[in-house]
Amino acid sequence: MQTIDLTHHFLIAMPNMVDPNFASTLTYVCEHNEQGALGVVVNRPMKLTLRELLAQVDLALDASAGTLGEAPVYFGGPVQLDRGFVLHRPAGNWQSTLPVREDIGLTTSKDILQSVANGHGPAEMLVTLGYAGWAAGQLEDEIGQNAWLTVAARPSLIFELAPKDRLAAAMALLGIDPRFLSDEAGHA
Numbered sequence: 001m002q003t004i005d006l007t008h009h010f011l012i013a014m015p016n017m018v019d020p021n022f023a024s025t026l027t028y029v030c031e032h033n034e035q036g037a038l039g040v041v042v043n044r045p046m047k048l049t050l051r052e053l054l055a056q057v058d059l060a061l062d063a064s065a066g067t068l069g070e071a072p073v074y075f076g077g078p079v080q081l082d083r084g085f086v087l088h089r090p091a092g093n094w095q096s097t098l099p100v101r102e103d104i105g106l107t108t109s110k111d112i113l114q115s116v117a118n119g120h121g122p123a124e125m126l127v128t129l130g131y132a133g134w135a136a137g138q139l140e141d142e143i144g145q146n147a148w149l150t151v152a153a154r155p156s157l158i159f160e161l162a163p164k165d166r167l168a169a170a171m172a173l174l175g176i177d178p179r180f181l182s183d184e185a186g187h188a
Contacts, residue, residue, distance in 0.1 A: 003034065004032075005033070006029045006037065007029055007030065007031055007032045007033075008028075008101055008153050009151060009153055010028060010157075011025075011026070011028075011029060011139075011148045011149075011150060012148060012149040012167065012170050012171055013025045013148060014146055014147055014148060017147055017148075024043075025041045025167070026041070026042055026043045026157075027039045027077070028040055029153075030087070030100045031100070034136060036137075036138065037132075037134040037139045038106075038133050038134075039077070039133075040074070040085055040126070040131050040132065041075055041076055041077050041128070042074065042163075043163045043164070044075040044163070045072035046072060046074060046075050046129065048073040049069060049071065050070070050071045050072075050127055051069030053073050053129075054113060054116070057113060059113055059117040060117060061116075061117050064119045065116075065117075068116070071127070073127050073128065073129060074126060074127065075130060076128025076132070077128075077130045077131040077133065078130060078132070079130055079132065079133045080131060081130040082129070083108065083131075084113065084127060085108055085127070086112050086122075086126070087105075087125065087158065088105055088107065088121075088122035088124060088126070089122060089124050089125075089155060090122060091105035092112070092122055094109055097112075103155075125159075126158055149171075149174060149176070152173075157169045157170055
């Protein structure tokens with residue numbers, strides 16, 4: 001089997017995606033290697049705000065934060081739904097960060113939330129509960145079964161577009177209009 005590295009790529013769920021956790025999702029792959037893959041869904045906001053999440057971990061948002069407290073927390077995937085993940089740029093220097101690229105990191109330590117609460121967090125971020133994970137070869141198998149399209153990621157889609165616009169924008173990177181995608185799998 002040919003090895004591929006989809007780190008810093010988007011996974012676009014195909015219309016025939018049967019797993020309700022991933023139907024109509026755009027997932028950003030933070031790490032992909034021979035042991036498997038890890039990513040976060042970036043287009044599924046929950047009915048939980050950043051202010052509410054911070055309160056749950058005994059942190060109060062500084063008054064200077066403006067509307068930051070109203071930012072949604074996202075469903076990042078079905079694994080470890082009780083744990084927070086912060087996708088951010090710049091990558092910064094936090095206690096537990098997976099560097100995706102030199103300018104993007106995925107942090108799981110509470111120190112980043114403390115900095116956010118104090119008004120000193122990263123310039124751009126997306127906070128999720130949970131993540132998406134695949135065992136070795138599993139993601140490749142799903143791609144082979146036409147469950148996902150892949151495209152090199154553009155961070156601007158994550159950090160600058162509204163959640164409802166991200167999936168279509170990622171499809172547009174491939175030149176695809178979502179209205180013309182079929183839920184039928186086909187092989188040449």
